[in-house]
Amino acid sequence: MAVAPRVRVDGVGKRYEGSNGPVQALDGVSFDVADGEFVCIVGPSGCGKTTLFRIIAGLEPATTGRVVLDGDRVDGPSTDLGLVFQEYHLFPWRTVAGNVGFGLEQEGVATAERERRVDELLELVGLDGFVDTYPRDLSGGMKQRVALARALAVDPGLLLMDEPFGAVDAQTKKMLQDELLDIWRETGKTILFVTHDVEEAVKLADRVVVMAKEPGRVREVVDVGIERPRERSDDAFGATYQRLLDLI
Known part of the structure; x- marks a missing residue:
């Protein structure tokens, strides 16, 4: 019997009312992501990658599809969806541990279990020595590791x-890429990763969803x-990198 995908993007379209009339940002976007798969989305500027991200995350509705x-x-x-953005969105008044444990607090997880989970995650992302540190004292790469640990804290089905x-x-980017792959292998999480960097997509992904623009749509899944x-x-x-560039 076929196994249902972890994520199904099914005919998603998005239309905005612009100053010069309606704008079709996305049209008929469809693809699946299997359980435990690492999938990247790439495409030219203006192809609707961020809009698609927001729809998958439940931050805005699709006009058509689901x-x-x-x-x-x-x-x-949803708590079954862990979100990590380019901007870290950490609470500056909370320590590293406080940021990572925030979602667990919101879910009413008992203090002892919350602390155990936070300690486990900080060890996973290599920040176990920074429990009481505040975001202002962290480098950009360290802040992103905190954001990743926070997203993983509630054990989501999908990391977006x-x-x-x-x-x-x-240099930090390469280090974070390698660390993310290690975390992916260790946790078995399903990851959907939006990037404009084709080289990054080739390094990380099992499959790459290549989008075209005007309107945003899937050109090919590689x-x-x-x-x-x-x-x-x-x-x-190099051959895969060039193939993706040619598609874009």
Whole structure:
């Protein structure tokens, strides 16, 4: 019997009323993400990647179509969906532990269990020595690790990430990519990752959803099919990178 996908994006369209009339931002976007799969979404500026992210996250409604997560239609924000943005959105008045444990507090998790879970996650992201540190004293890469730990805290079915490494330098970006792959392998999470960086998509993804614009739509879904770890200097990496660029 076929296994249902973790995520199904089914004919999603989005129309806005613009100053010069209606604007079709997305049209008939459809793809599935299997349980435990790492899928990247890439495309040119203006193809609706961020709009699609917001619809999948339940932050705004689709005009047509639907998003289904674990068999349930997404009609708004859900604790079964962990969100990580390019901007860290950490609470400056809370410590690292306080930020990571916020969602658990909202769910009424007992203090002892919450502290155990926070300690476990901070060890997972390599910040176990920064429990009582405030965001102002962290580097950009460390802040993003806190944001990732916070998203994982409530054990969501899907980790949805929008350009999460876009604001850090190249060296930190590579380190965070490697750490994310380690966390993905260790947790078995399903990850849907939006990026404008084609090289990043080839390095991270099992499959890449390539979008076209005017209106935003799926042009092709590419199976990367390269054994990890992947290096830019490998012939297969270069060929896949060029194929994605040609599609975009």
